Amino acid sequence: MLAQSSIVGVAAVGMTIVMILGGFDLSIGAIAAASGLVACVVFGEGQPFFMGLGIAASIGCGIGSEY
Numbered sequence: 001m002l003a004q005s006s007i008v009g010v011a012a013v014g015m016t017i018v019m020i021l022g023g024f025d026l027s028i029g030a031i032a033a034a035s036g037l038v039a040c041v042v043f044g045e046g047q048p049f050f051m052g053l054g055i056a057a058s059i060g061c062g063i064g065s066e067y
Contacts, residue, residue, distance in 0.1 A: 011028055011032070015028060027064070031060050031064050032060070034060070035056045035063075036056070038056050039056035
């Protein structure tokens with residue numbers, strides 16, 4: 001049960017830090033969903049694990065850096 005809730009815990013800690021520093025961004029859920037979808041598509045095509053991980057992280061960073 002702790003392994004399943006650790007993802008939510010990491011996201012909550014990150015959002016807490018963002019809110020303390022004055023930013024207010026609620027799009028973390030949508031960005032995580034988009035990155036996960038991209039990773040699933042890349043893995044489904046038979047690409048290596050680290051390539052899918054890198055592409056998903058790049059998509060997440062690209063969408064998330066709107067400032």
